[in-house]
Amino acid sequence: MASNEVKLLSSWISPFVLRAKIALNMKRVDFESIPEDLSAKSDLLLRSNPVHKKVPVLIHGQRIICESLIIVQYVDEVWASGPGILPSDPYDRATARFWAAYIDEKWYPNIRAGLVIEEAEAKKATLEEITQGLALFEDTFTKCSKGKKFFGGDTIGYLDIALGCFLAWLRVIERINNVILLDEAKTPRLFRWAHDFSAEPDVKSDMPETDKLFEYSKGFMLKLKALDKKK
Ligand SMILES: N[C@@H](CCC(=O)N[C@@H](CS)C(=O)NCC(=O)O)C(=O)O
Numbered sequence: 001m002a003s004n005e006v007k008l009l010s011s012w013i014s015p016f017v018l019r020a021k022i023a024l025n026m027k028r029v030d031f032e033s034i035p036e037d038l039s040a041k042s043d044l045l046l047r048s049n050p051v052h053k054k055v056p057v058l059i060h061g062q063r064i065i066c067e068s069l070i071i072v073q074y075v076d077e078v079w080a081s082g083p084g085i086l087p088s089d090p091y092d093r094a095t096a097r098f099w100a101a102y103i104d105e106k107w108y109p110n111i112r113a114g115l116v117i118e119e120a121e122a123k124k125a126t127l128e129e130i131t132q133g134l135a136l137f138e139d140t141f142t143k144c145s146k147g148k149k150f151f152g153g154d155t156i157g158y159l160d161i162a163l164g165c166f167l168a169w170l171r172v173i174e175r176i177n178n179v180i181l182l183d184e185a186k187t188p189r190l191f192r193w194a195h196d197f198s199a200e201p202d203v204k205s206d207m208p209e210t211d212k213l214f215e216y217s218k219g220f221m222l223k224l225k226a227l228d229k230k231k
Helices: 015-026 043-048 068-078 090-116 120-145 158-164 167-177 188-199 210-230
Strands: 006-010 032-035 057-060 063-066
Touching (some): 006 015, 006 043, 057 068, 063 068, 068 158, 090 120, 090 167, 090 210, 120 158, 158 188, 167 188, 167 210
Parallel strands (some): 006 032
Antiparallel strands (some): 006 057
């Protein structure tokens, strides 16, 4: 492989892969997206990410970078000429990293659970956790955006990507459960942000359509349950 070639081990359904794609799109990096079948992982994936065996994996020449937020950061640092993704101010950067860690460690598990759990009380509690997280993000958005369109200011940044990658799945969970989670009345700024983020060309080109994801999710729920049983 040429030393500067960029490949991304991908899956169209993966919010984590979407993070990497948005970052590469923002920096106008030419890359090859290599789709992975997550139920029959390729040797390339297993060799490239032997620790987690998950997508996304960025292959930049001979270098291998795993974990979506680390990839976003790497892309930001390597292709420094494009728009900055992480905030330039150290405090803003620390704040964005704090909330991105909260999203992955605390909030995302509820998104996953929202697709799997069937028992009524547990499902209600999970949906409530998702909504409470969204209320926190409304507040965080107000502080981080400083009156601008995105968490990152005038252009999308690290936190926009960290949270926005889940919007399509959030809409699927709303549809499956016939509920509104991102409520315009309760979280008006976040609602507007979700619309603006989804409409950005660097996002729109790769964000899965809700209808397609909804159809896919029907089989996917069974697969997730099977995976959970194996663990
Ligand atoms: N923390 C990882 C999460 C990546 C992840 O969960 N990827 C999923 C697809 S959405 C995957 O590859 N799953 C395969 C498996 O769990 O075996 C990241 O941020 O990149």
